[in-house]
Amino acid sequence: MSSQFLQFLISGITVGATYALVGLGFSIVYNSSQVINFAQGEFVMIGGMATVFLMAAGAPMPLAIALAVLLAVVIGFALGKFAIEPARGAPVVSIIIITIGASIFLRGAAMLVWDRNLHHMPAFSGSDPIDIGGAALLPQSVWVVGGMVIIVAALQVFFSHARIGKAMLATAFNPLAAQLVGISTRGMLLLSFALAAGIGAIAGILIAPITLTYAGVGIMLGLKGFSAAIVGGLGNPMGAVAGGLVVGIAEAMTAGYISSAYKDAVAFLIILAVLLIRPSGLFGRRESERV
Amino acid sequence: QAQEPIKLGVFLSATGGAAFLGDPEKKTIELYVEKINADGGLLGRQVQLTIYDDGTKAKEALTFVKRLIDQDKVDLIIGGTTTGNTMAVINEVEQAGLPFISLAGASVIIDPVKKWVFKTPHTDRLAVQKIFTDMKARGLTKIGLLAGSGGFDKSCAGNARALMESEGVEILADETHGAGDTDMTPQLTKIKNTEGVQAFLYCGFGAPTSIVAKNYKQLGITIPHYQTHGSASVRFIKGADGAAEGVRLPAAALLVVDSLPDSHPQKAIASAYKAAYEDGYKEPISTFGGHAYDALFLAAEAIKRAGSLDKEAVRSEIEKTNGFIGVDGIFTMSPDDHLGLDNDSFVMVEVHDGGWKLQE
Amino acid sequence: MSALTVAGLSKNFGGLSAVSELSFTVEEGQIFSIIGPNGAGKTTVFNLITGVYRPDSGRVWLHGEEIGGKPPSALAGQGLTRTFQNLQIFFNMSALENVMVGADRTAETGFASALLRLPAVRRRDAGAGKQAVALMERVGLAAYLGADAASLPYGALKRLEIARALATRPKLLLLDEPAAGLNHAETREIDNLIRSIAEDGVTVILVEHDMRLVMGISDRILVLDRGVWLAEGSAEEVGRNPDVVRAYLGTEFAGSADAA
Amino acid sequence: MRALLAPRTGGLLALAIVIALLPAVLPNNFYFNVAILVGLNAIVCVGLNLLIGYAGQISLGHAGFFGLGAYASALLTGSYGWPSLAALVVGAAAVGALAFLLARPILKLKGHYLAMGTLGMGVIISIVLNQEAGLTGGPDGMPVPAFEVWGWTAYGERTWYWIVGGTLLVTTWLALNLIESPIGRALRAIHGSEIAAEVIGVKTERFKTLVFVISAVLASVGGSMFAHYSGFITPSEAEFFHSIAFVTMVVLGGMASIFGSILGAAILTVLPQFLAVLHDYETLVLGAVMMSVMIFLPKGLLPSLAELLRRRSL
Amino acid sequence: MLLEIDNLVCNYGRIRALHGVSLSVEEGELVALVGANGAGKTTLLRCISGVQPAGGGAIRFAGDDIIAMAPERRVRLGIAQAPEHRQVFGPLSVTDNLLLGGYTRSRAEVLQDMEKAFAMFPDLKQRRRQAAGTLSGGQQQMLAISRALMARPRLLLLDEPSMGLAPALVAEVFDAITALRDAGVTILLVEQNAFAALSVAKRGYVIETGRIALADTGAALLEDDSVKSAYLGI
Ligand SMILES: Nc1ncnc2c1ncn2[C@@H]1O[C@H](COP(=O)(O)OP(=O)(O)OP(=O)(O)O)[C@@H](O)[C@H]1O
Ligand SMILES: Nc1ncnc2c1ncn2[C@@H]1O[C@H](COP(=O)(O)OP(=O)(O)OP(=O)(O)O)[C@@H](O)[C@H]1O
Ligand SMILES: [Mg+2]
Numbered sequence A: 001m002s003s004q005f006l007q008f009l010i011s012g013i014t015v016g017a018t019y020a021l022v023g024l025g026f027s028i029v030y031n032s033s034q035v036i037n038f039a040q041g042e043f044v045m046i047g048g049m050a051t052v053f054l055m056a057a058g059a060p061m062p063l064a065i066a067l068a069v070l071l072a073v074v075i076g077f078a079l080g081k082f083a084i085e086p087a088r089g090a091p092v093v094s095i096i097i098i099t100i101g102a103s104i105f106l107r108g109a110a111m112l113v114w115d116r117n118l119h120h121m122p123a124f125s126g127s128d129p130i131d132i133g134g135a136a137l138l139p140q141s142v143w144v145v146g147g148m149v150i151i152v153a154a155l156q157v158f159f160s161h162a163r164i165g166k167a168m169l170a171t172a173f174n175p176l177a178a179q180l181v182g183i184s185t186r187g188m189l190l191l192s193f194a195l196a197a198g199i200g201a202i203a204g205i206l207i208a209p210i211t212l213t214y215a216g217v218g219i220m221l222g223l224k225g226f227s228a229a230i231v232g233g234l235g236n237p238m239g240a241v242a243g244g245l246v247v248g249i250a251e252a253m254t255a256g257y258i259s260s261a262y263k264d265a266v267a268f269l270i271i272l273a274v275l276l277i278r279p280s281g282l283f284g285r286r287e288s289e290r291v
Numbered sequence B: 001q002a003q004e005p006i007k008l009g010v011f012l013s014a015t016g017g018a019a020f021l022g023d024p025e026k027k028t029i030e031l032y033v034e035k036i037n038a039d040g041g042l043l044g045r046q047v048q049l050t051i052y053d054d055g056t057k058a059k060e061a062l063t064f065v066k067r068l069i070d071q072d073k074v075d076l077i078i079g080g081t082t083t084g085n086t087m088a089v090i091n092e093v094e095q096a097g098l099p100f101i102s103l104a105g106a107s108v109i110i111d112p113v114k115k116w117v118f119k120t121p122h123t124d125r126l127a128v129q130k131i132f133t134d135m136k137a138r139g140l141t142k143i144g145l146l147a148g149s150g151g152f153d154k155s156c157a158g159n160a161r162a163l164m165e166s167e168g169v170e171i172l173a174d175e176t177h178g179a180g181d182t183d184m185t186p187q188l189t190k191i192k193n194t195e196g197v198q199a200f201l202y203c204g205f206g207a208p209t210s211i212v213a214k215n216y217k218q219l220g221i222t223i224p225h226y227q228t229h230g231s232a233s234v235r236f237i238k239g240a241d242g243a244a245e246g247v248r249l250p251a252a253a254l255l256v257v258d259s260l261p262d263s264h265p266q267k268a269i270a271s272a273y274k275a276a277y278e279d280g281y282k283e284p285i286s287t288f289g290g291h292a293y294d295a296l297f298l299a300a301e302a303i304k305r306a307g308s309l310d311k312e313a314v315r316s317e318i319e320k321t322n323g324f325i326g327v328d329g330i331f332t333m334s335p336d337d338h339l340g341l342d343n344d345s346f347v348m349v350e351v352h353d354g355g356w357k358l359q360e
Numbered sequence C: 001m002s003a004l005t006v007a008g009l010s011k012n013f014g015g016l017s018a019v020s021e022l023s024f025t026v027e028e029g030q031i032f033s034i035i036g037p038n039g040a041g042k043t044t045v046f047n048l049i050t051g052v053y054r055p056d057s058g059r060v061w062l063h064g065e066e067i068g069g070k071p072p073s074a075l076a077g078q079g080l081t082r083t084f085q086n087l088q089i090f091f092n093m094s095a096l097e098n099v100m101v102g103a104d105r106t107a108e109t110g111f112a113s114a115l116l117r118l119p120a121v122r123r124r125d126a127g128a129g130k131q132a133v134a135l136m137e138r139v140g141l142a143a144y145l146g147a148d149a150a151s152l153p154y155g156a157l158k159r160l161e162i163a164r165a166l167a168t169r170p171k172l173l174l175l176d177e178p179a180a181g182l183n184h185a186e187t188r189e190i191d192n193l194i195r196s197i198a199e200d201g202v203t204v205i206l207v208e209h210d211m212r213l214v215m216g217i218s219d220r221i222l223v224l225d226r227g228v229w230l231a232e233g234s235a236e237e238v239g240r241n242p243d244v245v246r247a248y249l250g251t252e253f254a255g256s257a258d259a260a
Numbered sequence D: 001m002r003a004l005l006a007p008r009t010g011g012l013l014a015l016a017i018v019i020a021l022l023p024a025v026l027p028n029n030f031y032f033n034v035a036i037l038v039g040l041n042a043i044v045c046v047g048l049n050l051l052i053g054y055a056g057q058i059s060l061g062h063a064g065f066f067g068l069g070a071y072a073s074a075l076l077t078g079s080y081g082w083p084s085l086a087a088l089v090v091g092a093a094a095v096g097a098l099a100f101l102l103a104r105p106i107l108k109l110k111g112h113y114l115a116m117g118t119l120g121m122g123v124i125i126s127i128v129l130n131q132e133a134g135l136t137g138g139p140d141g142m143p144v145p146a147f148e149v150w151g152w153t154a155y156g157e158r159t160w161y162w163i164v165g166g167t168l169l170v171t172t173w174l175a176l177n178l179i180e181s182p183i184g185r186a187l188r189a190i191h192g193s194e195i196a197a198e199v200i201g202v203k204t205e206r207f208k209t210l211v212f213v214i215s216a217v218l219a220s221v222g223g224s225m226f227a228h229y230s231g232f233i234t235p236s237e238a239e240f241f242h243s244i245a246f247v248t249m250v251v252l253g254g255m256a257s258i259f260g261s262i263l264g265a266a267i268l269t270v271l272p273q274f275l276a277v278l279h280d281y282e283t284l285v286l287g288a289v290m291m292s293v294m295i296f297l298p299k300g301l302l303p304s305l306a307e308l309l310r311r312r313s314l
Numbered sequence E: 001m002l003l004e005i006d007n008l009v010c011n012y013g014r015i016r017a018l019h020g021v022s023l024s025v026e027e028g029e030l031v032a033l034v035g036a037n038g039a040g041k042t043t044l045l046r047c048i049s050g051v052q053p054a055g056g057g058a059i060r061f062a063g064d065d066i067i068a069m070a071p072e073r074r075v076r077l078g079i080a081q082a083p084e085h086r087q088v089f090g091p092l093s094v095t096d097n098l099l100l101g102g103y104t105r106s107r108a109e110v111l112q113d114m115e116k117a118f119a120m121f122p123d124l125k126q127r128r129r130q131a132a133g134t135l136s137g138g139q140q141q142m143l144a145i146s147r148a149l150m151a152r153p154r155l156l157l158l159d160e161p162s163m164g165l166a167p168a169l170v171a172e173v174f175d176a177i178t179a180l181r182d183a184g185v186t187i188l189l190v191e192q193n194a195f196a197a198l199s200v201a202k203r204g205y206v207i208e209t210g211r212i213a214l215a216d217t218g219a220a221l222l223e224d225d226s227v228k229s230a231y232l233g234i
């Protein structure tokens, strides 16, 4: 019984960490532009796919990973520069539609440049499960959770202490005032897209040994990552983590104890319930504008 | 003098949820239509291929079928990667009255029989039957079932439930997972902890097949592990990263063509297909492409026999298919069987040393 | 009967007591001003009265009827409305439409008749339009009748808010710094406008830092400091109160009531 | 003459003329089919634009209502033998009632959180349709009987063309009436500033609920008509991507522009048909087109074009 | 000449807000700009800061033409603005707002200046950690002014700094402005409180519907009849 619970918990945390890693990208872009970047899932895909294809082309794993992240960063930068920046000042929904267009475009490009097949990436440190109190844990899950912890800690420092992180937030809250204090709002936007793309790619690489990778892998992960970012409270890296874990654990526990057929439905019900109690997510900034 | 080409209409799910199936289907059709034309076409006429990608959406499938019929005025339609997309267009095809060969699994497509509708893949019902037979032969009658949420997955699981009584198999645990799920350990843990389960069956295709195998090994489950022909691709084995060893599944002979005895009737045709496909696309075959291969040549044979493109003539020639040796098996159709395959056309294979091993 | 009675009103934000144990009464037809240093809680009082915030404690009566807990829209139906210190303009509409929303009395429009655009709706529309034009002219925005709200300069937006509030035909009107950002000449126009509003029988509560305006126009003045009642009385009384001078007016403006 | 050029009457007239004359140039049933899909999407998008464009409340879950309408019609007529019209009306009423119940809690959320809330709602609906295979046929879908009223069966593309065209025209007319009325102004005021709308007497909750229900009902009606027209439905009608498609049509066509919605629906329905011949490049180009339109015409097609024209004519 | 504006034109879409404005500010000078609502004062400041593109004319800062320069580079050159409407970073704390005000400078320097700002506005010090958006209107105004000072600007643009401030504070703000002036900061001051502004300014401009209508010393403008009646309400 308790080892079963532990197993569900391990599953929930692994999956939750996956969602959290994807959700972090949403938070970063939101933090500089208040935009939801629906192409975030595609960076996860690009990270995994690029690594796989670079490795197939003979690159050693570390090099393949570095190049894949670099590729994602470049694409993220380009997305910001050529698609988002020219549309600045447009209503937020319009920009969201641009990101949806971008995700369709990137997926189409991935199918052309690479392929539509399923690819597998070897686990970083073997696939012999570790036994924890009767429950089994894959080493790759440790990589995923560890990667998430490191990234989120770095982001937390970035946004709450580094001035450039603050500048990014300021750009989102009030671009006019940001310009007036000498912040390059353009630079912040591009930086955030590049950063989010890079983190998305790292997420994609960390989870590829678990999820496998293919041109469409970003769709569902993007959706779940978005949910994680929202439930946790947009813009707060800790929020994305909390949100990811809430969604992941809710799914695992529902599948384990209630109904696997309705596990996604129950997870979304929990998300709704959280939002009804805390309308700006678990760690979201409370309404700070007043009349 | 230049003859009017034969117009072949195809709609497939080359993108979207069923892209794993639709992509090799599309590649197969493109490859072989080109070959047919290079060999002088059919009835001395070239085959003109019109192919659309429905993105795994039923609404799109219907629109493209209307387009094939009304706009492109094709003589024959092959397509419908998924059951839903096939079912969505059946009405239209029946009304227009032109031969249609589906590439989707479920038995509802041809049961009850519809005048113009045929299909080539084994029904998942056949697959489940084959699996149950194999289980019983090993003395396994109490099973745990896990299925995905897609059309194929659910239909397979549904068949398992429908057949369990007549086949004397008992489903003790019945679980599902969602689209895009990346971890099935909770479901598998439940099955593992269900008292009395002797074997495990997974219904699904794509990435989850490998994930299930991995989680299965991770949890240290040792009871026999069965999957379906949805996993009949080396990508399943590779993706599982060693965890697929020992997984059994029913598949078309194509999958183990190299280990078939030379006397096997399908050996020649299957090896030829395998060679052509792998040569043409530099990627391993899957059995899904085989469905498209069979559909294309069933149609080609029927057109040859009919000697014309008269729709009714072609249709009835398809229906009269007898002993056609395809990749999926040997087809013998009749007015009340628009599939024409039986259980024997499946072989049981087991993953062994990272490859397929034919079971007796 | 008094137009508004407030008793024991309190509101905390986190540890900060923005308004505490505040009581006052505004008589009908008065121009009643609330002044006090920045952050004294004036806007918060407005937010509490109009139902934008829920008080931690205290009660409010509008024309003798208790209104605690009602949403702002219900209070608007009872003749209570306001303008905002931090502008709340419908920037997605034209200036005229902004005022029309106030005049619309949307609660009375039937859904079906709106869908079918029955003559009653057309008449109502035309009426609201006419009323809005008249109000914009009254507040001095005749030049902006055809303009998008987003293109109006700041000072004009302040007046647009007043016009919109007037369009609801209020009995009690709360104005939050209507003269901020206006020069002296423009402030004088606002002065006249407020007087004429009051002459029409509307009770006005005014929050304003322009002492020339406040001292000249108010029937009664309440002074707040850090959320607490500091003084209340006529312009003269308040202007002479040493506590008020120290906390708020500064020496420069002491006794400026005489000047106005 | 002036009145004719006003967006309302002029637009309605233009729409009526287009609907009336289009059949003359549509060469075959396939084109009729596309036109019908345009119309059905437009009906949904007009409703959705009232919600998103006018009242400023985003929804990423309207395909759920579309799917519910479709399944209500399919089930009530197919499995229970109800008359089609009754099924459509009851389906729409039930969806309206559901939307009414959901509106209060969900519409308390704002911005992206509202997007999430509605998304979750839509996903749950689509999961139920997928899982309750006994009722809905699961992912494989279910057949829908033809639309029948008083012994007359709506059959074939041409008939459906007129039904959908007529419905679209009426919907557009009603929507235009609504947005020009005090209710329409109230909706836009809510978009502009909810708090300001409240203090001048607009019962914001009530109007948000109202417009949510209207848009849900229109989605349901669109779904019902689609079900009968196509004769077969699958749960993919209710899925998240379908919701996104609707929102994209609205935004691409132009927020707060009724005719923009129709144009958006038309373009995003027709475009994939053009792109279908590009095969492998199809998705790529579709994404690129979506991006470019929004980059160069950020307010959406119709409002941006109108602005350009106005600038020209000056 | 620190700032020289020559025949500046600015349009909002089809609406022309500035019809060829020319004006100059000398190093160390305090210049006041007064005018009615909608005259174009804010627009002019926006053009100088570069957040509103100019439609023609020239803006020279310390001799360089900056008309096409990005806004953030202008801040680095030394142009800071406390904008109309305050425009604080709502969800960020008071301290963070001030730190960002000194975005172009080193953190240590900014921390020093921050103490000075707190000394000028003790209210802000008290609410250091409060989210700026929840400050009262006047508190936000204090923050906006302080934030602009954090850049240690060569040219400080103030758009109605006394708006919404309590009378005692208005006096303090004007004291602060004169102190800055005396410390050698060049200031272009837009004010509705024309009397106060012209009293402390060396020179003043009167702007009417996008055109400079009058230019003279502050003292002379205070005596001008048309100014008296239109802006001083006398
Ligand atoms: N939503 C809120 N959250 C936190 N603190 C708040 C909030 N609203 C107001 N406050 C605090 O309450 C106090 C009173 O604010 P209020 O806006 O009522 O002042 P005010 O008298 O209107 O000042 P001003 O004249 O500057 O407009 C201030 O210190 C302010 O910071
Ligand atoms: N975003 C905008 N779109 C269109 N027109 C605008 C916009 N902003 C300002 N205007 C117009 O430009 C002119 C100048 O406005 P500006 O804000 O510069 O005036 P101002 O002198 O600062 O007035 P105030 O004293 O009210 O702040 C006005 O006529 C105004 O209507
Ligand atoms: Mg205030």
Ligand SMILES: [Mg+2]
Residues within 6 Å of the ligand: C153, C154, E041, E042, E043, E084
């Ligand atoms: Mg201004």
